[in-house]
Amino acid sequence: MKIAIENVDMTYPSGKQALEGVSLNLENPSMIGLLGPNGAGKSTLMKLLVAGLLPTKGQILLDGIPLQKKEKELKEKLGYLPQSFGLYDELTVYQFLDYIAALKGLKNPGAEIGQVIRATNLEEKKKARIRTLSGGQRQRVGIAQALLGDPGFLIFDEPTVGLDPEERIHFRNLFSRMAQDKLVLLSTHIIEDVQSVCNQLVIINQGRVLFVGTPAELIWNAQGHVGVFEEAGGMEEEGLHITSRVNTARGVSCRAVADQLPGFITPVEPTLEDAYLYTILREELR
Ligand code: ADP
Secondary structure, X not given: OEEEEEEEEEEOOOOOEEXXXXXXXXXXXXXXXXXXXXXXXXXXXXXXXXXXXXXXXXXXXXXXXXXXXXXXXXXXXXXXXXXXXXXXXXXXXXXXXXXXXXXXXXXXXXXXXXXHHHHOOOHHHOOOEHHHOOHHHHXXXXXXXXXXXXXXXXXXXXXXXXXXXXXXXXXXXXXXXXXXXXXXXXXXXOHHHHHXXXXXXXXXXXXXXXXXXXXXXXXXXXXXXXXXXXXXXXXXXXXXEEEEEEEEOXXXXXXXXXXOOOOOOEEOXXXXXXXXXXXXXXXXXX
């Protein structure tokens, strides 16, 4: 499955332009992390990909054919976990999945529901009413419904929001298992979510794509733009973005990103988070 996003603009009826000139090629198998600050346009892009919105300019092609003409095929191949997910509180986990299986027209719902319940570790909760579940368990139900029908293309919009660290690790492992033979697009503003599992990153900010490539390429781009220094009085900090400030016995130890590192800063190897911040802030820091 190949998805080509060609020069897409999206302006909402309110006049707000959420995406501008977005071009991307997505192909399976792949685990793609879509990163960007709040309001960057991530959800808008995902809604366009599930044909929930139509671009105001440009087009999206699924295996070479415009998405609108392939909507039925897309729905069959697609699993989507939107950001706000209305679960049916009074249903049990099993009843809810059975309902979604019917909506998806699955031929053998019993076996498929069993499979997704196992994949998301919900065996113990399958008879529990959804209203009694924790945030992490509810997210797992959301992921389970997306997996029903074994779609080849999965879109998860901020799936780890509100989860505790242990649950986030569980999800990351689940995602990387799924990505072995699928196209998984995962939107987040939490860098650790994509660090170990995504082979491809897309960074967007203010509706524009700033970077497409591997995590290693992102880090490489930020080489020479990240450094550390001991804070002292009267230091010129313009053109710098301080990413951490730690009190030590010797004073305050700072880490910063900059387009041009001033002489008082010692360059260090960027982390993925540094590299992400540098990409987002580069224009402002110039
Ligand atoms: P993200 O998912 O990265 O947080 P969104 O795609 O939700 O970003 O939003 C991108 C921009 O579009 C934001 O400025 C947001 O306020 C605006 N926006 C999102 N949905 C709508 C809408 N239905 N009508 C008008 N503006 C919207």
